[in-house]
Amino acid sequence: MTMTRFTAAFARGPALVAFVTAGDGPTPAVLDALVEGGADVIELGMPFTDPMADGPAIQAANLRSLGAGTRTADIFRIAADFRTRHPDTPLVLMGYANPMCTRGPEWFAAECAKAGVDGVICVDLPPEEDPELGPALRASGVSLIRLATPTSDEARLPVILKDTSGFLYYVSVAGITGKQQAALGSIEDAVARLKAATALPVAVGFGVRTPEQASAIAKVADGVVVGSALVELVGQHGANAAGPVRELTRALADAVHGARG
């Protein structure tokens, strides 16, 4: 495996993967707060008018961001500035296919590469539709990070893993973001199954809100993804969100890193 920002971030032990929506609140300051608080990987959400895989918290963040006038160009500017300030922290763009594909895959992949984006998660682009984005991203050295879910059986898993790079995101509940958490036992079994099938780090997300939950998952997985809880703080504190975000991130990061052997 070639050395990437991802391999370095996951090599230290369980990693905290933190998600916020771009253009919702003071995003550059919030991103700095995530890094200062100890987040190992950043997922920056690209807002979309129709976020059909998201629960109420991230839906609201999408609408706040678009309501504030966020454009795709603003998101790449935020990403590029982040890369200048934080040369080593992996940055992932997460969102939906239409805003990513609308100017063509080559355009999107080139913008990602130029802005120092390490990976892309496209929620509604299954492997069957890979040509829409995958080849262009791979040609630009940007990872396409796929999702595995509780519905991914033995037959499905190889399809998902083919051409996946960076890390594998395990969506621990069949559902939308920010709702219930899966039972720890089922997460442990699922991660074991995934790790038997891939050498990639496995990060677990959906429904993880507290340091206690994060710590428990960090004992069985390579990474823990927290999104809705952070996004809610941004919604609550608006322009002053950096402080509270830093605080929650620190508590989550301590819990995750504390699980390191």
Place this chain on the structure above:
Amino acid sequence: MTDQPNSFRNQPPAQANSLRQQPDSRGHFGQFGGRYVAETLMPLVLELEAEYRRAKRDPAFQAEFDDLLEHYVGRPSPLYFAPRLTEELAKSALPGKGAQVWFKRDELNHTGAHKINNCVGQILLAIRMGKTRIIAETGAGQHGVATATVAARFGLPCVIYMGAKDVERQAPNVFRMKLLGAEVIPVTSGANTLKDAMNEALRDWVANVHDTFYIIGTAAGPHPYPELVRDFQSVIGKEAREQMLKRTGRLPDLLVAAIGGGSNAIGLFHPFLDDASVKMLGVEAAGHGLDKEHAASLAGGRPGILHGNKTYLLQDEDGQITEAHSISAGLDYPGIGPEHSWLKEIGRVDYTSVTDVEALDAFQLLCRTEGIIPALEPAHAIAAVKKIAPTMGKDQIILANLCGRGDKDIFTVAEALGAEI
């Protein structure tokens, strides 16, 4: 009619280079269609496709579908020559002009629209797959009512997602769904209309994949939905083709149908696609006008990805979806079924649009000339017929799909006409 009147397999034989063999094995109609869904849904979408292939080959499935369409829905629906409308439209025509206008009367179906054809097919698939809970989205409420109807008929619990704004403007249909035992959930995200109801239905589905079947109401969504909805709705065109041949000894010259997602239009058009002499016209909703707020995805949109398929969408340059507008809640959607996008690109079907005002005029025209109150959706088709009939020869035949009746729309029409009920 033949002894198998409604069978969705019993269609004109496919020719070489047939236009009726889409989509490809990956669910694409040219560059359109596909399966753009969250990974959680992929195994179910693949399973649905496999089950649909088996059902298509299963005579028992076929027989049950046909039986329900005949005895529960009331098919075949009549093919009707509209003498007074024909005469009225000929008045403004040059000598020798003024085509005959015929209607496929799908507004006479149980529940009052073509939507029930598809719901019967999909609930039979749901039962085959062992699913025990039904969900659907609805705009005008016609698909919601049709879904609630088949769910009641088969004793399955049913949840209907409907934009809060549509709940308000379609109160009679909301009450009908509740009478039929469905739970109606008003959706308050986004613009509170059909697109947002579809988002919410997808959120429900992804959280309940193990026991839930999503009955999509139009020929859109992830593969295989556009194909199976089209197949179930093709009963319209298949019947119409046989009826027209029997009554007149010839095929129609022009088919006309309104398009929101496009299920009634594809249902009428598809069995005629290989009949080169038959022209086709799809009619989108131009709302307040194409330079203002409208719902004409083909006229005012460009290709993009939403709700599981690639198709023409109303969107801005960043790919954010823009709000649609039409006086007809059933056409108030920023996308269109992917097969229509393909038929537009290859030029087999022409597409046009008519405004709210033109549709309202046509609505009243049909009431007064034929004693038929159409839904606002087919009123768009009638408005297009009104424009084109005087330009065609007297011996030519236009066949329009009267896909729904207007009882549900009388409050909207009254308000638009400034009348008090």
